[in-house]
Amino acid sequence: MKNFVTRGPLLIVAAFLFTALPVSAQEAGHDPDLLEGLIEDDSSASTPETAAPAAVEEAKTSTAESQEASDKDSVATGEDVHSEKGPSDEGQVEHTDGGLQIYESEDTVVTGTRTAKRLSSTPVKTEVIGRTELEQKNAFNLADALESETGVRVENNCQNCGFNQVRLNGLEGRYTQILIDGRPVVSSMAGVYLLEQIPEEMIDRLEIVKGGGSALYGGNAIGGVINVITTRPNKSFANMSIQAGGLGIGVNGIGDEGFDTKLSASGAVVNKAKNLRLHVFGSGRIRGDYDYDMDGFSDIGRLRGVNAGAEAFFNPMRDAELSGKFHAIHENRRGGDQMALPEHDAWVAEAVKMYRFSGDINWTHKVNDLFDYQIGYSIAHTQRDSYYGSGGGVRLPKVPDSIADWNQQMLDEFLEIYGSKLTALKAYGNTTNPVHVVDGLMNFNFDAKGKHIITTGLQFSADMLKDQYPGYQEVMPPLDETYTDIGAFVQHNWEFAKWGEWVIGLRIDKHSELKQVIPSPRLALMFKPAEWLRMRTSFSTGFRAPQIFDEDLHITIINGEGQWINNPANLEAEKSYSVSQQLEFVTPINNAWRFRGSVNGFFTMIDDAFALHQNDNPDTEGIMEFDRINRGRTIVGGIEAEVSFKMRNILEIGTAWTWERSYNSEEDPDFGTKHIFRTPEVYGSVTFTATPYKGLELRTALDITGPMWAPHYAGYIAEDRLERTPWFFDWDISVGYKAEFNNGAYIKPFVVVYNILNSFQKDMDQGMDRDAGYVYGPRMPRAIFGGIKFGI
Numbered sequence: 126m127k128n129f130v131t132r133g134p135l136l137i138v139a140a141f142l143f144t145a146l147p148v149s150a151q152e153a154g155h156d157p158d159l160l161e162g163l164i165e166d167d168s169s170a171s172t173p174e175t176a177a178p179a180a181v182e183e184a185k186t187s188t189a190e191s192q193e194a195s196d197k198d199s200v201a202t203g204e205d206v207h208s209e210k211g212p213s214d215e216g217q218v219e220h221t222d223g224g225l226q227i228y229e230s231e232d233t234v235v236t237g238t239r240t241a242k243r244l245s246s247t248p249v250k251t252e253v254i255g256r257t258e259l260e261q262k263n264a265f266n267l268a269d270a271l272e273s274e275t276g277v278r279v280e281n282n283c284q285n286c287g288f289n290q291v292r293l294n295g296l297e298g299r300y301t302q303i304l305i306d307g308r309p310v311v312s313s314m315a316g317v318y319l320l321e322q323i324p325e326e327m328i329d330r331l332e333i334v335k336g337g338g339s340a341l342y343g344g345n346a347i348g349g350v351i352n353v354i355t356t357r358p359n360k361s362f363a364n365m366s367i368q369a370g371g372l373g374i375g376v377n378g379i380g381d382e383g384f385d386t387k388l389s390a391s392g393a394v395v396n397k398a399k400n401l402r403l404h405v406f407g408s409g410r411i412r413g414d415y416d417y418d419m420d421g422f423s424d425i426g427r428l429r430g431v432n433a434g435a436e437a438f439f440n441p442m443r444d445a446e447l448s449g450k451f452h453a454i455h456e457n458r459r460g461g462d463q464m465a466l467p468e469h470d471a472w473v474a475e476a477v478k479m480y481r482f483s484g485d486i487n488w489t490h491k492v493n494d495l496f497d498y499q500i501g502y503s504i505a506h507t508q509r510d511s512y513y514g515s516g517g518g519v520r521l522p523k524v525p526d527s528i529a530d531w532n533q534q535m536l537d538e539f540l541e542i543y544g545s546k547l548t549a550l551k552a553y554g555n556t557t558n559p560v561h562v563v564d565g566l567m568n569f570n571f572d573a574k575g576k577h578i579i580t581t582g583l584q585f586s587a588d589m590l591k592d593q594y595p596g597y598q599e600v601m602p603p604l605d606e607t608y609t610d611i612g613a614f615v616q617h618n619w620e621f622a623k624w625g626e627w628v629i630g631l632r633i634d635k636h637s638e639l640k641q642v643i644p645s646p647r648l649a650l651m652f653k654p655a656e657w658l659r660m661r662t663s664f665s666t667g668f669r670a671p672q673i674f675d676e677d678l679h680i681t682i683i684n685g686e687g688q689w690i691n692n693p694a695n696l697e698a699e700k701s702y703s704v705s706q707q708l709e710f711v712t713p714i715n716n717a718w719r720f721r722g723s724v725n726g727f728f729t730m731i732d733d734a735f736a737l738h739q740n741d742n743p744d745t746e747g748i749m750e751f752d753r754i755n756r757g758r759t760i761v762g763g764i765e766a767e768v769s770f771k772m773r774n775i776l777e778i779g780t781a782w783t784w785e786r787s788y789n790s791e792e793d794p795d796f797g798t799k800h801i802f803r804t805p806e807v808y809g810s811v812t813f814t815a816t817p818y819k820g821l822e823l824r825t826a827l828d829i830t831g832p833m834w835a836p837h838y839a840g841y842i843a844e845d846r847l848e849r850t851p852w853f854f855d856w857d858i859s860v861g862y863k864a865e866f867n868n869g870a871y872i873k874p875f876v877v878v879y880n881i882l883n884s885f886q887k888d889m890d891q892g893m894d895r896d897a898g899y900v901y902g903p904r905m906p907r908a909i910f911g912g913i914k915f916g917i
Contacts, residue, residue: 235307236332236352237649238618238628239341240568240578248618248628248651250661250707250725254331261814261824263368263859263877263910265387265410267303267353268320270331273810273826275781276727276765277333279320280803281904284889284897285460285475287426289320289904293335293349294727295761295787295804300348300669300701302338306355306450309342310483310505312588313672314558318477322454324432326364326391326406329356336703336729337667340632340647343584343612347667347701347731355450357438358393358404365390368875368912372415372425376883376906383415383425385910400440407433414464417906420891422473425905426460444491451484462893463518469549472518472893478510500565507558514552515893516545551596561587578618580630586610588672608672609637624653636670639698643668657712665703671696671735671753690737690751697755703729717772721779725765734759734789757790759801775816782809793836796847800834803901807831820863822875828855828903835901841890848899853884855903870917876910883907 233241237249244253254270264270268279268289278292290298303311303319311319331353338346365388372383389408395401409431414423434452441447459468459476468474487501519542525531566582586609593603616630628649635642649663671692707725714720736756741749763785771777787801812826830853837848861875885906890896 232330234332236304236350237334238616239307239566239580239582240618245659245711246626246651248626248649248661249334249663250705252333254333256329259325259328259330261822261859262826263875263912264325266321266325267323267328267331268904270325270328271320271351273812273828274333275767275810276335276783278808278830279904281900282898283460283475284424284895284900285422285426285473286318286458286477287321287428287460288317291320291351292804293333293351294729294763294765294783295785295801296348296729296731297801297803300345300667300731302342302346302350304342304350304352305483305503306485307352308485308501308503308562308564309345309586310485310503310560310562312505312507312558312560312590314509314556314590314592315481315505315507315560318456318458318479321428322430322432322456322479322481323353324389324406324408326389326408327353327355327432327434327452329354335727336663336705337645337647337665337701340630340645340665341614341616343586343610343632343634344636344643344668344670344698347669347699348729355436356391356393356404356406357436357448358395358402359399361392361394362916363390363392364914364916366912366914368910370877370908370910372908373417373906374909376417377419383413385412385908386410402438404436405434407431414460417885418889418891422462422892422895423460423464424889426458426475427464428456428458430454430456430458444497446489447487448489449484449486452482454479454481460897461515468512469514469517469546469552471515473515473895473897474512474517474552475897476512479507480509481505481507495570496568497570498565498567501563503560503562505560507556507560509556509558511554511556512552513554514549517549518893519545521546551594553596554592554594556590556592558591559589561585575619575621577620578616580614580616580618582614584610584612584614606672607637608670610670611635626651634668636698638670638672643698643700657710659707659709659711661705661707661709663703663705667701667703669699669701669735671698690753691740692753696735696753697733699731699733699735699755701729701731703727714770719771720769721771722768723766726763727765728762729760731759736789736791736793738794759787759789761785761787761801761804776814778811778813780809780811782807795845796836798834798847802834802836805831805833820865822861822863823859825856825858827857829853830855830902833901835899837899838896840894840896841892842896848888850886850901853902854882855879855884856881868917870915872913872915874911874913879908879910880906 232244232253232255234244234247234251234253235241237247237251244251252274254274259270262269262272268291271277271279271291276294280290280292280298282288282290291301292298293301302309303316305311331351333349333351335349337348338350342350367386367388369384369386372385374382376382387408387410389406391404391406393402393404410428412425412428414427415425416422417424432452432454434450436448436450438446438448456477456479459474461468461471461473461475463471468476483503483505485501485503487499489497489499491497521542522535522538524535524539562584564582564584566580569579571577588608590604590606590608594601612632612634614630614632616628618626618628620626628647630647632645633642634645645666645668647663647665649661649665652660654660705725705727707723709721709723711721712719733755734757735753737751738754739749740752763783765781765783767779767781769777769779784807785804786806787804788799789801790799792799808828808830810826810828813824815823817823832852833850835848835850837846839845857877857879858881859875859877861873863871863873865871880903883906884903886900886902890899
C-alpha cells in the first residue's frame with residue numbers, strides 16, 4: 126500500500142501526459158463564438174477559477190451574446206470589464222470611457238460541472254460569494270464570509286475551543302466538503318478549525334453547490350461542496366488593513382469585554398505582457414478569551430494565529446499556464462479557565478497548537494478548440510499538539526513532614542487529588558496528518574445537434590493520519606491510518622437547444638476502507654422557456670466511507686470527561702441521494718432596476734446514517750467512549766426562497782429564507798426523538814447594501830434563526846434533557862468610506878457593529894462540569910469593530 130501511495134500520483138500524471146501529447150500536435154483552431162482574450166476586473170482578480178484551465182476559462186467568460194462585440198472592443202483597448210457577485214445585468218451599461226460602453230460581466234463558475242459556465246447558464250444551481258461581498262461583510266475568514274447565505278448556517282459547536290461547522294440545507298457540517306481550488310485537500314483533522322483559519326485575503330470568491338457532490342469530488346461531499354477559489358491577479362496592487370474591536374460590548378461591564386485584532390496585507394505584481402503574475406498575502410490575529418456569563422470559564426476561546434501565502438502564474442505560450450501555490454498557517458487556541466497556568470493545572474482546558482503547510486502545482490493547456498486538459502498535484506501537511514482535559518485545578522494538600530503524623534483520611538485525600546492530577550496530565554495528544562491529491566482532467570468539445578462537452582478525469586488521494594494520547598496508550602492504542610481513494614469520472618454536458626441543456630455524469634470510487642467500488646451518478650437539467658425564466662432539475666448522489674472524522678479528533682468535555690469516538694470494523698459507508706427543483710426569475714424592471722427571485726425545493730436521503738452509541742470503558746478514567754454505528758436513514762427536505770431588487774451598483778435589497786424538515790428513521794437512544802439536532806425548521810436573512818454617493822458604503826444584515834432541538838447532557842444539570850431553543854435575531858450594521866486619489870491609491874475607514882440586539886445564548890452551562898457542546902445560536906455576542914484599509 127505504501128508503494129502504491131508513493132507511485133499512484135506519478136502513474137496518473139504519466140497517463141494524462143501520454144493521452145494529451147498526441148493531441149497537442151494538432152493545429153489549434155478558432156471558435157468565433159468564444160471570446161478570446163482576457164476580461165479584466167477592477168477587483169484585481171481574473172474572473173475564471175484557477176481550478177479550471179485558466180486560458181480556457183478566460184476564453185469563456187463572455188456574457189450574453191449581445192454583449193460579445195462590446196466586450197471584444199473593451200479587451201482590445203485594454204479597458205476593464207467589471208465583475209460582481211450575482212446574476213448578470215445583461216446588456217446594462219455601467220459607464221462609458223473614451224466612448225466605449227463597458228458592461229458588467231457575469232461571474233463564471235466551475236464547481237457544478239468542472240467546466241466554465243456563466244452563472245445564469247449553469248445547469249447546476251451554484252451560489253457565489255464574490256470579492257465585493259467579502260469586503261462588504263468585513264470578513265476575517267471563511268466562517269465570516271459564509272454568514273447570511275441562503276441555506277447556509279455557520280455554528281459554534283464548542284464552548285471551550287470554538288470548534289465551528291457549516292451546515293448546508295440542515296445537514297451537519299461533516300457532510301460538507303470544503304475544496305481549495307477544486308481539490309479536496311481539507312482533511313478531517315484540518316477541518317476541525319479550518320473555517321476560522323482560511324483568511325479572507327486568500328479568497329477571490331466562494332462557490333457553493335448543495336446536494337450530493339461525490340460524482341465529481343469523491344467521498345464526504347454528501348451535503349454539498351464549498352469551493353474556495355484563490356486569487357489570480359490581473360494587475361499589480363498592494364493592500365493593507367487593520368481592524369480591532371471588542372466582544373460583549375455593554376453586556377457585563379466596562380473592562381469585561383474581550384478583544385480581537387487583525388492585521389493583514391496582500392499584494393500582486395503582473396508584468397506588462399500579463400504572462401507572469403505573483404500574488405502574496407499574510408495576516409496575524411490576536412483574540413482574547415471572553416467570559417460571557419462571568420463564571421470564570423471562557424465562552425469564546427483565546428486565539429493567536431498567523432498565516433502567509435504566495436501564488437505564481439506563468440503562461441509560457443498562449444492558452445497554457447503553469448501555476449504554483451503555497452500557504453502556511455500557525456495557530457494557538459485555548460479555552461477553559463486559568464489561562465495563565467499550564468493546561469494540566471486548569472479545571473478545564475481545550476488547547477491546540479497547530480501548524481499547516483499546503484501547496485500545489487498545476488498545468489493547464491487548451492490544445493485547440495476541441496480539446497483541453499489539466500493535471501495537478503496538491504499536498505497539505507498538518508501537525509497538531511492538543512490538550513483536551515479537566516480536573517487539574519485541584520491543588521495538592523499540605524502534608525505532615527513525618528510519616529508518623531499521617532492518618533488514613535489524609536492518605537485517601539492525597540491519593541484522590543494525586544489521581545486527578547495524573548488524569549489531567551494524560552490529556553496531552555499529538556496528531557500528524559499529511560494529505561496528497563493528484564488529478565487530471567480532459568475536456569472534449571464538439572458540435573452535433575448542439576454543443577457537447579465530454580469531461581473525463583482521474584483523481585487519487587491519500588489521507589495519512591497518526592494520532593496518539595501517550596497517557597492512554599494502554600487502553601487507546603495510537604492511530605496510524607492511511608486512507609486512499611481512487612476515483613474515475615466521466616460527464617456529458619449537452620446544450621441541445623438555446624432553451625435547454627443537460628449534464629449527466631458518473632464517478633466510480635475505490636476507497637481503502639470499503640471492499641466494493643462505489644458508483645456515484647448525477648443528472649442535471651436546465652430549461653429556459655423565456656429570457657427571464659430558468660428551470661433547473663437535478664439528481665445527485667454522495668457517499669462517506671467509515672474513516673476518522675473531524676468530530677472524532679475534537680474531544681468535547683462533558684461533565685469533566687473527554688468524549689472519545691471509535692469506529693468498529695463492521696461499519697458500512699453512508700450513501701446519499703439528493704433531488705432539487707429550482708425556478709429562477711431574472712428580469713429588468715426598467716433601465717435602472719433589476720428583479721431577481723428564485724424558489725428551490727430540495728430533498729436528501731442518507732442511508733446507513735452514522736450515529737453514536739455510548740460504550741464506556743470503566744478502565745479509562747477521564748474518557749467516555751462512544752461507538753459509531755449505522756442506524757437507519759436520515760431525511761432532510763425543504764424549500765428555499767430568495768428575492769432581491771437592485772438599482773445598478775447603487776442599492777440592493779434582498780431576503781432569503783429556508784423552511785425545512787429533518788429527521789432520522791430511528792429514535793436517538795439518549796433522548797428518544799427522531800429530530801436532527803441543532804437544525805431549525807425556519808431561518809433566513811434580510812440584507813441591504815447601498816452606495817448613495819461615491820465612496821460611501823452602507824450595509825446591514827439581519828440573520829433570523831428559528832427554534833431547534835439541542836441536546837443537553839448531564840453535568841452542570843442533573844440529567845440529560847432535550848432543550849427547545851428560542852428565536853435569534855442577529856443584526857449587523859457597517860459603514861465605510863473609500864476615498865480614492867488620482868494616483869490610484871485609496872484609503873477606507875470603516876466601523877462595524879455585530880449582533881446589535883445581543884441576541885445570544887442565555888442558558889450556557891457553567892463551571893468545570895459544564896457540557897461544552899451545549900452551544901447554539903449566533904457565534905458571538907454584541908461586538909464593535911473599527912478599522913482602516915489602504916492600498917494602491
